[in-house]
Amino acid sequence: MKTITMDVLKDAANRLLFTMSDEQYKTLYEEFGVLTKQMEKIGEIKGLEAYAPMTFPFDCSTTYLREDVAEEPLKREDALKNAGNKQDEQIKLPKVVL
Amino acid sequence: MNYIDLSLKELHEALVAKKVTPLMLTEEALKRAHENKDNAFEYLDDEGAMAFAKTLTEPEKDNPLWGIPYFAKDNFSTKGIPTTASSNILNGYVPVFDATVVAKLKAVKAVMIGKTTLDELAMGGTGTTGHLGKTYNPYDPKHERMIGGSSCGSAAAVSASVAPFALGSDTGDSVRKPACYAGLVGMKPTWGRISRYGLFPFAPSLDHVGYFTRDVYASAVLLDVLAGRDNRDATSSAKPIDRYEEDLNKPVKGMKIAVLKMVTDSVKDEEIKKHFYASVEALKKQGVEVDYVEFGKDLLESLYATYIVISCAEATSNDANLDGIKFGPYKGGKTYQEVMFNARTAGFSELIKRRFVIGSYCLMRENQEELFLRAQRNRAKIVERVNEILKDHDFILALSAPSIAPLFTQASDKLSDEYLIADNHLCLGNFAGLPSISLPLGYEKGMPYGVNFMGRAFEEKKLFQMSSAYEAITGLAETSALDPKEAKL
Numbered sequence A: 001m002k003t004i005t006m007d008v009l010k011d012a013a014n015r016l017l018f019t020m021s022d023e024q025y026k027t028l029y030e031e032f033g034v035l036t037k038q039m040e041k042i043g044e045i046k047g048l049e050a051y052a053p054m055t056f057p058f059d060c061s062t063t064y065l066r067e068d069v070a071e072e073p074l075k076r077e078d079a080l081k082n083a084g085n086k087q088d089e090q091i092k093l094p095k096v097v098l
Numbered sequence B: 001m002n003y004i005d006l007s008l009k010e011l012h013e014a015l016v017a018k019k020v021t022p023l024m025l026t027e028e029a030l031k032r033a034h035e036n037k038d039n040a041f042e043y044l045d046d047e048g049a050m051a052f053a054k055t056l057t058e059p060e061k062d063n064p065l066w067g068i069p070y071f072a073k074d075n076f077s078t079k080g081i082p083t084t085a086s087s088n089i090l091n092g093y094v095p096v097f098d099a100t101v102v103a104k105l106k107a108v109k110a111v112m113i114g115k116t117t118l119d120e121l122a123m124g125g126t127g128t129t130g131h132l133g134k135t136y137n138p139y140d141p142k143h144e145r146m147i148g149g150s151s152c153g154s155a156a157a158v159s160a161s162v163a164p165f166a167l168g169s170d171t172g173d174s175v176r177k178p179a180c181y182a183g184l185v186g187m188k189p190t191w192g193r194i195s196r197y198g199l200f201p202f203a204p205s206l207d208h209v210g211y212f213t214r215d216v217y218a219s220a221v222l223l224d225v226l227a228g229r230d231n232r233d234a235t236s237s238a239k240p241i242d243r244y245e246e247d248l249n250k251p252v253k254g255m256k257i258a259v260l261k262m263v264t265d266s267v268k269d270e271e272i273k274k275h276f277y278a279s280v281e282a283l284k285k286q287g288v289e290v291d292y293v294e295f296g297k298d299l300l301e302s303l304y305a306t307y308i309v310i311s312c313a314e315a316t317s318n319d320a321n322l323d324g325i326k327f328g329p330y331k332g333g334k335t336y337q338e339v340m341f342n343a344r345t346a347g348f349s350e351l352i353k354r355r356f357v358i359g360s361y362c363l364m365r366e367n368q369e370e371l372f373l374r375a376q377r378n379r380a381k382i383v384e385r386v387n388e389i390l391k392d393h394d395f396i397l398a399l400s401a402p403s404i405a406p407l408f409t410q411a412s413d414k415l416s417d418e419y420l421i422a423d424n425h426l427c428l429g430n431f432a433g434l435p436s437i438s439l440p441l442g443y444e445k446g447m448p449y450g451v452n453f454m455g456r457a458f459e460e461k462k463l464f465q466m467s468s469a470y471e472a473i474t475g476l477a478e479t480s481a482l483d484p485k486e487a488k489l
Helices: A006-015 A021-041 A076-081 B006-017 B024-034 B046-055 B100-107 B152-159 B174-182 B216-226 B261-265 B272-283 B297-301 B303-321 B336-347 B351-361 B365-392 B418-420 B425-431 B460-474
Strands: B041-044 B071-074 B113-117 B165-170 B185-188 B207-214 B256-260 B289-293 B397-398 B436-444 B447-455
Touching: A006 B351, A021 B216, A021 B303, A021 B351, B006 B024, B006 B216, B024 B041, B024 B071, B024 B113, B041 B152, B046 B113, B046 B289, B071 B100, B071 B152, B071 B207, B100 B113, B100 B165, B100 B216, B113 B152, B152 B165, B152 B207, B174 B207, B174 B336, B174 B425, B174 B436, B174 B447, B207 B216, B207 B272, B216 B460, B256 B261, B256 B272, B256 B351, B261 B272, B261 B297, B261 B397, B261 B418, B272 B289, B272 B397, B272 B436, B272 B447, B272 B460, B297 B365, B297 B418, B303 B351, B303 B365, B303 B418, B303 B425, B303 B460, B351 B365, B365 B397, B365 B425, B365 B436, B418 B425, B425 B436, B425 B447, B436 B460, B447 B460
Parallel strands: B071 B113, B071 B165, B256 B289, B256 B397
Antiparallel strands: B041 B113, B165 B207, B185 B207, B185 B436, B397 B447, B436 B447
């Protein structure tokens, strides 16, 4: 398992596309101290290899064929409501390709 | 005393008899919400609620939610109404569609008054981490005690009698724990029983729609409306729904309950334990068979870590779309990575960032087997144990929390059994996806505390039947911070 260091935490935050202050990293590092001890409780459980990882409480299958019903699509004015920048009834994006 | 303080049943009767109108109730709910000092609201829809209430002129006798005011937690999509999940990264976001539960309530003509505060993105249990700050417990006018979270605002709104019910969401205990601290009935049905379409995801393998009411009858009647298959949520169940209030107040003789011994043993508050045992004895007198069962200390002590690993890992992935491009305010940047980096750095609070880093750490290639997959395997083992107990018992019963609502300044030992077990066992219901309901039990220092019943999957009707029997024992139906009742036990 990867040892927890400030650099590992900074790398994780960087991969998640945000940063934190030095003080916040310190708090997080300390939190990991407690968390690691809590996680050790899972490590103490015997025989877990016999269990498949559980991803959902139940098996649920969805098999149906939708009726082909015509629906009103999202109206242009609704679609543009949340756009920060608009031009000519379109969403205007900042240039991000240099 | 105002009509809005009545129970849902009485309120419906008053509406049908035209003693009160939806407009009058809406006005009162809005007035109370504006005057409320608990920091419970993200948005109050004065105009929309009043306009809708004005259209409701002919009472519908067979529709118990007709004209009833309610609130929705601010992580449900509401068309045309700002929805932030109490996070700065969603400031200004106005959804273009209604969550299925909101649409269903609109269809039965319940009146949404506004949106309530939550722990940011529903990731927290204290009601202190939303972008508007702490939400307070209406039972504590000094504002020293929390109401719990993450559905803090919804709990406060119902507890302060601003409306008779409110929607919440529950990933670990986010409806049932605040319900306990606020003297309310907090219900989380079976995973898949209520559509989650339009609920902002936190950890989809654990997320449930839940809700707060002031009595069991209202809780049952609400499920009649909210339950059911929704093709827009592939995880919603096609199992037929029930009339969930049909068996309320019927005898519970012969039903079997398993009391989780280790949960009660790890509670330090003797007064709370005494009342809990008294309520169990009262159930026995009604012919309920009670066993004190061992769950396995090691498994119970591992609940919290299992929850944190799974939920943080799922959240890390789910909230990747909050990036300043698809969602979230634009904060500038020369490249798309910079745009995302700036938006996410400014948009998320420290707590959320810490949780994401925890999730990311658990998902790192080197750690995945030992942390994430191991937690998922442990979840399977925990659920196996829960279902084993429920083979021989109809319900699992335990105190919802080890104490009354904690002080904001109170620190807890995060490695103690009281914290790891008694304070965090409600996630059993999320791991197993089972219906689970918190009910008031009593008061200490004027603050409520409560118990939790968990039943078998899709057996909500039976769960409500047992809950109504328990409610009769405690005598704590229809209570609010405005009108706390004397506990019978």
